[in-house]
Amino acid sequence: MTDLNAALPLPVRSDEVLARLAVRRSASAQxxxxxxxxxxxxxxxxHLGARTPDHGKLFPWRFVVLGPQSRADLSEALAALAETQGRVDKDLAVLAKLANPPLTIMxxxxxxxxxxVPVWEQQLSAGAVCMNLEHAADALGYSASWITDWxxxxPAAVALFGVKDGETIAGFIHLGTLSEAPLERPRPVMAHKVERRP
Ligand SMILES: Cc1cc2nc3c(=O)[nH]c(=O)nc-3n(C[C@H](O)[C@H](O)[C@H](O)COP(=O)(O)O)c2cc1C
Known part of the structure; x- marks a missing residue:
């Protein structure tokens, strides 16, 4: 139970956190x-993922922890669905991302x-949760991959995951360990992204 009278510590500078944030990268799910x-x-x-801003304290998101067995079953069902829908090979190939990782949080x-509170703001909070999960995993020494895919x-695929009307999958956060360090990817030129006003 959350103790609402507890005084939380004020932030203190952490060079360790700053250094980690500066090099955090997603993994390839495969x-x-x-x-x-x-x-x-x-x-x-x-717990750390859920410690995320949300307007109105609505907590407008939920987690489904998918172990290897449920993902193997889902991959099989999705492959069958893809066949009935006449999907392209690439749509079948991406199912490997779902099957391989040690752990997935939907x-x-x-x-x-x-x-x-506008729906858009509630959806933004779910995105923030995804990012917080990735940071928490990173701090524990794991790598993460945030995937959506087809x-x-x-709608038929979403139903297989038990996602209800009015709900949207914000992402599959795949977690595990990399055996090789990831390469950097392009990052934005900050001057193109930032405007400063007095
Ligand atoms: C909402 C969302 C959905 C994504 N879905 C996919 C996807 O379906 N397939 C994919 O290859 N990458 C997808 N990505 C991109 C990967 O997460 C990407 O590897 C990552 O953003 C790389 O950035 P990083 O190294 O800074 O974390 C998605 C990203 C976001 C934010």
Whole structure:
């Protein structure tokens, strides 16, 4: 239970966190291998992931922890669905991303329609949760891959994951360990992205 009277510590400078944030990178889901997080680490990652801003304290998201068995079953069902839909080979190939990683957390955006907090803001909070999960995993020494792919949007596929009407898959956060350091990827020229006003 959250102690709402507890005084939280003020932030202090952490060069360790700054250095880590400066080099954090996603992994390719196919390259994520064992070990994945332990049960205690999964709990920690979920708790830290949920410690995310959201307008109105609505907590408009939920997690589904998908172990290897459920993902193997889902991959099979999705492959069958892809066949019936006449999908291209690439759509079948990306199912490997779902099957390979040691652990996957599906983040589902569950906005309340018609609430005074706009749905867009509630969805943004689900995105922030995804990013927080990645930071938590990174701090524990794991790599992460945030994937959506076609099965996050196809209605029949979404139903296989148990996602209900009005909900959206914000992402599959695949977690595991990389055996080789990832390469850097292009980053924006900050001068093109930042405007300063007095
Ligand atoms: C909402 C969202 C969905 C994504 N879906 C996919 C996807 O389906 N397939 C893919 O290859 N990458 C996808 N990505 C991109 C990967 O997460 C990408 O590897 C990552 O953004 C690399 O950036 P980083 O190294 O700074 O973390 C997605 C990213 C986001 C934010």
């Amino acid at each position: 390259l994520l291998a064992a070990p994945g997080p332990s049960e205690a680490e999964i709990e920690q990652i979920l 983040v589902v955006s569950t906005p309340i329609q018609g609430h005074k 099965y996050s949007y196809d």
